[in-house]
Amino acid sequence: MKNIKNINDYNFNEKVAIIRVDFNVPLDKKLNITDTTRIDLGINSIKYVLDNGGKCIIMSHLGRPKGNGYQKEYSLKNIIKYLSVKLNREICLVDKYFSDSFSIQDYLIKSDIILLENLRFYSEEKQNDLKFSKKLAAMADIYINNAFGTSHRSHASTNSIIKYSKNYCIGDLVYNELSNINKVLFDEKKPFTAILGGAKVSDKINVIEKLIDLVDNIIIGGAMANTFIKSKGGKIGKSLFEEDNIIIAKSLLKKAEKRNVKIYLPEDLLCSKSINDYKTKTFNSYELPNDYSGFDIGYNSIITFKKVILNSKKIIWNGPMGVFEIDEFSNGTFEICKFVTEATKKGAFSLVGGGDSVSAVKKNNQENNISFISTGGGALLEFISNGTLPSLELLDN
Ligand code: AMP
Secondary structure (H helix, E strand, O other): OOOOOEHHHOOOOOOEEEEEEOOOOOEOOOOOEOOOHHHHHHOHHHHHHHHOOOEEEEEOOOOOOOOOOOOHHHOOHHHHHHHHHHHOOOOEEEOOOOOOOOOHHHHHHHOOEEEEOOHHHOHHHHOOOHHHHHHHHHOOOEEEEEOHHHOOOOOHHHHHHHHHOOEEEEOHHHHHHHHHHHHHHHOOOOOEEEEEOOOOOHHHHHHHHHHHOOOOEEEEOOHHHHHHHHHOOOEEOOOOOOHHHHHHHHHHHHHHHHOOOEEEOOOEEEEEOOOOOOOOEEEEOOEEOOOOEEEEEOHHHHHHHHHHHHOOOEEEEEOOOOOOOOHHHOHHHHHHHHHHHHHHHOOOEEEEOOHHHHHHHHHOOOHHHOOEEOOOOHHHHHHHHHOOOHHHHOOOO
C-alpha cells in the first residue's frame, strides 16, 4: 500500500468528489437507525471535501435488497435526516441515476452534497458492471474510497470505478484502518495474541495460517474450536463443527507447533442439550456426552485465556466465544471483552473487528477502552491474510 494517495493529497476547491462510504447501519422495525457508528466514522472525509470548497456525491449500500429496484426498508431515505443533521446541511437524495438521460450536473447546481440512493437497488453494482461504474466515475473529478468494510468486495462502486476515474484516493476512515491494522500486525511489541471465535473455521483458515507467522498465541473459542478439538480426537457431543475442515485444523495445529506458536483451545465448555435449554452443565471439552452441545467456553478456559490476554502487549480479536446473543451463553465472550480492555488499560495495543466482537464491546460500553475498533469483519480478515484487498490494490499505483 505504498503508493496509495490519501485525501489530503488533493485540492478539492471547485472539484466534485464521489465518495464510496459504508453507511450500512442497522435499522429497527420502524426504520430508525439503532447504531450510528458507521455514519459517525465515515463523515469526516465528506466534511473535508466540503470545507475545502468541493462538492460531494455520496454513495453507499444499505442492507441486502432482494432483486432490482426500490425497497423502502433499504432506502437511504432512512438515514438522510441523521446525515443532514451531522453535516449541518441539506442533502439531496437522487434515485434513478443509471439512465442515459440522467445528468448529475442538474443536481450539483442546486446542492453541494448529493446522496445516491442505495447502490444495491441496481444489480449492476454487485456485478461490478463496467457501464455502471463508468457512469458513476463520470459524475466526479475525484473518487474517494472511504468504505473499508466493503473493500474486499469487487463491486462497481469499490472496484471497477477506479478504472474510469482519473484521480482517486482513500478517505480518512480507510487510512486509519490501514495504519492501525499495520500497527497491530507489525509493531515490535510482544507477546502478540490473536483471539478468534465464531462458528466457521472455513472463513478463518487463511487468517490463522497467516497469523501463525506473526503471533505468539492464538486463542480459539466458539464453535470453530470444536473442529480443532475433534481433530485432536476429542468427543464433542452434538456440538457444531465442520467435518470438511478437520484435516486442515490438524495441519494448522501442526504448523503452529513447528513455529512455537501456542494455540489455546477451550479446556471446558458450558453445555446444554439444545440451544433453547438453559439447564447448563460444564464438561471437559474433550469429553462431552453424546446428547450435549457446547455453547460457550467454561470457567477453566476463561481463567487460562485471562492469563494469556493480560500478559499480552498486542491483541487482535475477531469472533465470539459462544452463542453470545443468548444471555445464558454470553459470559465467555463478555469476559474476553473485559480482559482485552484490562490489558489495554495496562498498555497493550488492542484491535477488535467483526460485527459480533464489536457488538460485545458495545454491549459492555467498552468502546473507549479498546485501542482501535475496526469497521471491517470479512475485510479485516482478508486484509490480514493477503496484506491487501482487491479494491485497495487498484488504488495503489
Ligand atoms: P461467524 O459468522 O463464523 O463469525 O460466527 C458467528 C456466530 O457463531 C455467532 O452468531 C454465534 O452465535 C455463533 N457461535 C459461536 N459459538 C457457537 C457455538 N459454540 N455453537 C453454535 N454457534 C456458535
